[in-house]
Amino acid sequence: MEYFEDPICRDVPTFVSSFVDSFVDFSVSGGLFLPPASLPPASQNAPANPSSSQLHTWLPSPERLIAVGDLHGDLSKSKEALRLAGLIDGSGRWIGGSATVVQIGDVLDRGGDELKILYFLEKLKREAAKDGGMIITMNGNHEIMNVEGDFRYVTKEGLEEFRAWGDWFSVGNKMKALCVGLETPKDPFQGLPTAFRGVKEEFHPGFRARIAALHPNGPISSRFLSQNTTVLVVGESVFVHGGLLPGHVSYGLQRINEEVRDWIKGLSGKFAPDYCRRSNAVVWLRKFSDESATNCDCSLLKHVLDTIPGAKRMIMGHTIQMAGINGVCNNQAIRIDVGMSKGCADGFPEVLEFIGNSPPRILTSNPYMKQYTNSLNVDTKDGLGLLLHEHGQKQVEVKA
Numbered sequence: 001m002e003y004f005e006d007p008i009c010r011d012v013p014t015f016v017s018s019f020v021d022s023f024v025d026f027s028v029s030g031g032l033f034l035p036p037a038s039l040p041p042a043s044q045n046a047p048a049n050p051s052s053s054q055l056h057t058w059l060p061s062p063e064r065l066i067a068v069g070d071l072h073g074d075l076s077k078s079k080e081a082l083r084l085a086g087l088i089d090g091s092g093r094w095i096g097g098s099a100t101v102v103q104i105g106d107v108l109d110r111g112g113d114e115l116k117i118l119y120f121l122e123k124l125k126r127e128a129a130k131d132g133g134m135i136i137t138m139n140g141n142h143e144i145m146n147v148e149g150d151f152r153y154v155t156k157e158g159l160e161e162f163r164a165w166g167d168w169f170s171v172g173n174k175m176k177a178l179c180v181g182l183e184t185p186k187d188p189f190q191g192l193p194t195a196f197r198g199v200k201e202e203f204h205p206g207f208r209a210r211i212a213a214l215h216p217n218g219p220i221s222s223r224f225l226s227q228n229t230t231v232l233v234v235g236e237s238v239f240v241h242g243g244l245l246p247g248h249v250s251y252g253l254q255r256i257n258e259e260v261r262d263w264i265k266g267l268s269g270k271f272a273p274d275y276c277r278r279s280n281a282v283v284w285l286r287k288f289s290d291e292s293a294t295n296c297d298c299s300l301l302k303h304v305l306d307t308i309p310g311a312k313r314m315i316m317g318h319t320i321q322m323a324g325i326n327g328v329c330n331n332q333a334i335r336i337d338v339g340m341s342k343g344c345a346d347g348f349p350e351v352l353e354f355i356g357n358s359p360p361r362i363l364t365s366n367p368y369m370k371q372y373t374n375s376l377n378v379d380t381k382d383g384l385g386l387l388l389h390e391h392g393q394k395q396v397e398v399k400a
Contacts, residue, residue, distance in 0.1 A: 013181035024172040028165045029119035030075075038129045055227075055261055056136055057254045061235025062100040067334075067352040069104055069325075070140065070317045072341035073111020073158060075120065081340060081349035082124075084363050092120065094127035101128070102232060104317035104336060105140025105241040105283065110343030112157025115165055118224045139228045139260060140241040140317060141283040144276045146214045147221050147264055151207065155343060159206025166209030169219060188212040188219055217266025226264040229257050230282060236312040237354070238305070243285035243316055245300075248275055249307045256282065288333040289319035298329035305332060315352065324369075325350045325362045334360065 025034055066085045071078045082088045087096035103121065108114050125135045142153065166189070173185040189212045199207050213220035231253045232239040248256065260276060262268050276283055287297045305311045313332050320339035324347075327334045336352050339345030348366040 013179055016179045017176060017182055020172045020175045023175075024168045025119065027168045028115055029123075030116045032119050032123055034119070034123050035126045035130075037126055055229050055254075055257045056232060057229065057257050059100070059232070059234045061354075061357075062098070062134075063356060064097075064099040065234060065237070065354040066096075066099055066101045067104065067237075067239070067315055067336050067354075068101060069336040069338055069340065069350075070106035070320075070344070071103065071117055072106055072109060072142070072343050073114045073117065073155070074341035074343065075113035075116045077340045077342065077349055078113075078117055078120070080365060081351050084349055084365055085351045085353060088124065092123075094124050094131065094133065096128060096131070096133050098132040099128075100133065100234065101135045102234065102239050102315075103135070103137045104239060104315070105138040105228070106142045106317060106337075107137070107140075108146050109142040109153035109158065110155060111341050112155055112161055114158055115161050115220070118220070122224065136232060137224075137228045138232065138239060138241060139225065139230045139276075139283060141276075141281070143225050143228065144260075144272045144283055146210070147216060147218075147225065148271055149211055149215065151210060154210065156203065156206075159203050159210065161206075162210040162213055163206035165213060165220070166205065169213075188215075215266075216264060216270065221264050222266070226261050228261075228264075230260045230276070231256050233308060233311060235354075236310055238308055238311050238314045240314065240316060241283045242281060242318045243288045243314065244282060244304050244308075245280060245285065245287075246304055246307060248282055249304060251275065253308075283318070286319050288314060288329070289316050289321075289335045289337075291319070291321060291323070293328040296328050296333060298332070301329050301332055320345055320347070322347070324348070324364060324366065325352055331360075 022033065026032065066087065068081055079088065079092060083090075085096070087094065087099060087101060089095050107117050107121070121135060121137055128135050145152070170189070173187065176182050176185050189208065192208050192211055194208060195201070195204055196207050212218060215221065230240070231244065231248075233253065238244065256275060259268065259273050263272055271277070275281055278284065279286075288301050290296055301314060305314065313334055315334045315336060317337040319335060320337050321335045322339070322345065324338055325334070325336050334352065336350070338350045339347040340349045348364060350362055350364040350366070352360050353363055354360050
């Protein structure tokens, strides 16, 4: 018993807990050390409140705004997209200065780097904050599905990543349990079955770990996904994974964000609110993202935007655009999911950039884009061209 009553362990439980958490994070994230999180002075000594975390719903226009589409478990392509925008260096460190970045959701599913991306984005959030920048992550339909326990689109690599997380997390809890003065860690696996009908036996451990990590108030869902916004307005741009209908706006954008956050934190039942489920949900809607412009309901979109003060465009992910980022309805609908993940279309990474009040432009890694614009006999200068679409013009900058 002498070991368990060691005064070092007894007197510094917070240090021990922090060390163990860093050890687990390093092991799960692929070798990342997360810098300390920046807290507003007024909140540094405030008691933890599960429903008090602040979510951004309305933000003024920043000097530079970058929109990034669906990432789907592909860390390599995620980093390529961020490097394309000059946001990270070759070592993955933030160099974006005061830029604001919006990631439109769907980090989860279809790839094996889901946790690594969550950790990487968290690291960048903290680094960006120190430079006056900001990274805002959003909920897509795949985040909602996974918190509900719908794993239809998970890969075997994704299950293995979560199985490894479960092992390291359990090791961390056992280490904490050795220290007198630390509260007994909550076991997220408690009460979960060890076998699952319809799932191959080899995947049972990963399936179980995924449930433990991502269910409402799970260690991963509460830590990472509860920080996500579901609807965001930045200046004149409305960001949402699927789309908004008049009923969503009248219900209240801030209300949607708060209710989804509270659900992910385990404060409101097993299933997501109705406006996050089914085909007309904010994370599932496709009325404005069909690749054929004629199938997009431009009149409805205009009506929705007219009900949001100052809004001129809606920026969406969710539906893969095989031709790359594009706009329809006089660029009131901009679709930024290019299917970059190898688990989707393995598309060329592209991001959307706004600088001040200038029109948006596409930054692309597609080496054929410049050739494509030249084939339309469009004047180009220093790699810049104008792509002529059915509904107006957009600048495109081609980068290798």
